[in-house]
Amino acid sequence: MYSEESILIEQLESTKGSKIAFWGASVFLKKFIKNNDLTGYNIVGIIDSDDEKIGLYCGKYQIVEYQKISSDIDYIIFTIKNNNHKSYDSISSILSVNNENTKLLPNIFVESKVKTLASNKIFLLNNGKRFQISGLPGLEIIWGGQNSIIEIGANPIPQFKDFTIGCGDNAYVSIGSSPHVLKNTYVSIPYESSKLIIGKNCSIGGMKIISAEKAKTIRFGEDCNISFDIRVHTSDSHTIFDSNTEEVINKGGDIVIGDRVWICQNTTILKNTEIKNDTVIGASSL
Numbered sequence: 014m015y016s017e018e019s020i021l022i023e024q025l026e027s028t029k030g031s032k033i034a035f036w037g038a039s040v041f042l043k044k045f046i047k048n049n050d051l052t053g054y055n056i057v058g059i060i061d062s063d064d065e066k067i068g069l070y071c072g073k074y075q076i077v078e079y080q081k082i083s084s085d086i087d088y089i090i091f092t093i094k095n096n097n098h099k100s101y102d103s104i105s106s107i108l109s110v111n112n113e114n115t116k117l118l119p120n121i122f123v124e125s126k127v128k129t130l131a132s133n134k135i136f137l138l139n140n141g142k143r144f145q146i147s148g149l150p151g152l153e154i155i156w157g158g159q160n161s162i163i164e165i166g167a168n169p170i171p172q173f174k175d176f177t178i179g180c181g182d183n184a185y186v187s188i189g190s191s192p193h194v195l196k197n198t199y200v201s202i203p204y205e206s207s208k209l210i211i212g213k214n215c216s217i218g219g220m221k222i223i224s225a226e227k228a229k230t231i232r233f234g235e236d237c238n239i240s241f242d243i244r245v246h247t248s249d250s251h252t253i254f255d256s257n258t259e260e261v262i263n264k265g266g267d268i269v270i271g272d273r274v275w276i277c278q279n280t281t282i283l284k285n286t287e288i289k290n291d292t293v294i295g296a297s298s299l
Contacts, residue, residue, distance in 0.1 A: 015128045015159060018045055020121045024090050025054050028118070031087035036060040036079075036104060036117075038071045042092045046072035057086065079107060086112060091120045132159040133180070138190075139167040149173055151196075157203050158182035166190030166213060176217075181205055189213030189235065197241065198222070204229075212272065215239065225250045226265035234272035234290065242279045249284070 025033065033054060035042055038061045059076045061067065066076045089108070091101055101120050108115050133156045136143040143164070148154065151173030154163065161184040165171065171188060174196035178186055181203040188195070193216035202209055204227035212235035219241030222231060229247040233239075248265030255262050266285035270276075274288055277296040288294070 015125050015132075017041060017121050017125045018049075020124045020128070021045060021090060021092070022049070024088075024118050024121065025051075028088045028090075029054060031055065032057050032085060034058050034060055034086050034089050035074070035092050036089050037091065037093035038063075038066050038069075038076045039092055039094055041094060043071050045092075046074065060089070079111070086115045089115055089117050091117060093120075094122050129159045130156050133161045135163045136165070137167050137170065138164055151176055153177045155179040158184070158205075161185070164188070171195045176200075178209075179203060181207065184208070187211065189215065191215055193217075201225075208232075212237065217243075218278075219243065220245065222246075223250065224248070224265075229265050229284075230267045230269075232268065233270045234274065236273045237270065238275045240276060240278040240280070240296075243276055244281045246282070247284050 033056050035056070038059050042059070056074060059071050059074045060079045061076045067078055069076050091104070105117050108117055135146050135148060135154065137146055149165065149170065153176070155177065157179055158181040160182060161180040163178065163180070163186040166189040168190050169192050171191040172194045174194055176195055176198045178200040179202065180186065182205045184202050184206070185208045186200070186202070187210045189212045191214050193214070195215070195217040197219035198217055198221070200209060200222045202224040204224065206228040207224045208230040209222065209224070210230070210232045212233055214235055215233060215237040217239045220239060220243040222245045224231060224247040226248045231245060231247060245268060247268060249263050252261055253263045254260065268282060268284065268286050270282070270288045271290035271292065273291050275293045277294055277298070279297045280294050281299050283299070
């Protein structure tokens with residue numbers, strides 16, 4: 014998994030043998046210096062704009078003002094998370110005037126986010142072919158991890174309205190083609206390797222799907238008519254342990270819903286549920 018720490022290590026490796034300074038004595042940087050052996054890198058100091066930190070040490074590296082960093086520094090690694098004191102652009106401007114030969118490397122926090130998001134993809138499926146897209150109207154994707162895939166069937170593409178999907182790592186979401194509206198739906202599958210599959214020709218009036226354990230699957234068949242105020246949960250959303258063995262006794266489970274299922278309003282569907290084809294579930298059912 015990409016992380017700020019892994020990006021910083023990549024930057025250090027790419028500049029090995031050069032004179033390096035960090036800009037920003039953040040809590041993150043203190044932890045990084047403590048947890049990593051940096052003896053193989055030529056780190057000459059840490060730059061900070063906070064007067065109260067000047068002269069202090071972060072690990073064995075002294076914190077100094079940018080004017081005290083000599084102009085022969087080859088690279089500065091940017092480690093300010095929130096940019097409260099100076100933005101990346103303003104620091105670039107300072108360097109262009111005072112240290113024109115010094116290269117400011119990309120913000121590690123931005124780079125980490127970019128690399129994480131780049132590994133997530135949305136595809137349209139059309140006649141067996143995949144076409145990568147950036148998004149669809151009415152569909153909001155919240156990427157919370159990496160290597161997740163969302164596939165949506167075309168011919169026709171479903172009409173999304175207030176439909177949100179939140180994914181963690183290695184999630185997979187498949188939504189079949191449909192002439193109907195899929196609306197007022199919130200999907201949260203933040204745990205690793207979670208799956209949501211919605212078959213072709215389904216309609217949704219309003220649903221909340223929560224998968225609070227890793228590697229769980231929720232599957233809707235084809236031609237399902239899903240009303241509103243529907244809740245679907247693969248776990249109890251809280252953990253109960255055996256007091257003697259400390260083993261979890263309420264593990265989550267998959268949910269499988271067949272074809273041509275009509276789910277009426279205010280229905281709750283819980284873990285380990287299997288609903289057969291051609292079933293009608295009455296309103297306010299559990």
